[in-house]
Amino acid sequence: MLMRWLGAAAVICGAAALGFYYASQEAQRAQDLLELKKALLILSSEIEYMRTPLPAASLNIGKRSERWVGPLFTRFGEYLAQSEGETAYQVWIRVIAEIKGQAHLAEEDWKVVEGFGKTLGYLDKQMQQNAIRYTVDYIDEKATSLQAQADKNKKMYRSLGVIGGLLLAVVLW
Helix, strand or coil, rough: CHHHHHHHHHHHHHHHHHHHHHHHHHHHHHHHHHHHHHHHHHHHHHHHHCCCCHHHHHHHHHHHHCHHHHHHHHHHHHHHCCCCCCCCCHHHHHHHHHHHCCCCCCHHHHHHHHHHHHCCCCHHHHHHHHHHHHHHHHHHHHHHHHHHHHHHHHHHHHHHHHHHHHHHHHHCC
């Protein structure tokens, strides 16, 4: 009888943990996007005011960024400094492929990030500023909607986890 109670408690706790995990995923995506926005704004100021070359600017951003964004820009700067015959976009895509598993971004977010890479080191200063502004606008819009959605769904995911665990425990009893 004790084993049944322990099993039921384990099922309920596991399902509740799963509900809490899903509740945190949308908030993680919004935080990742906001960290990328911060890095892009730093890149914008590096281009506009300091006129730093792209490899050095990327390394500076990598040192000042957290989460997955720091390694993204650090590796990009290192690979770009060492690249021979590769365009900045090719290096950007290679680094994204290495970093992709560390972030909580959706495929649509990655497409925007990859699209931004097409402008790196290719266009003049004004065009790069416009590309950064476009990407930052996308991030602002997406992060705002994700935060609202996360707040709305957080209680639902948690409740579904607990109730689903209770239901599963009763069914397996």
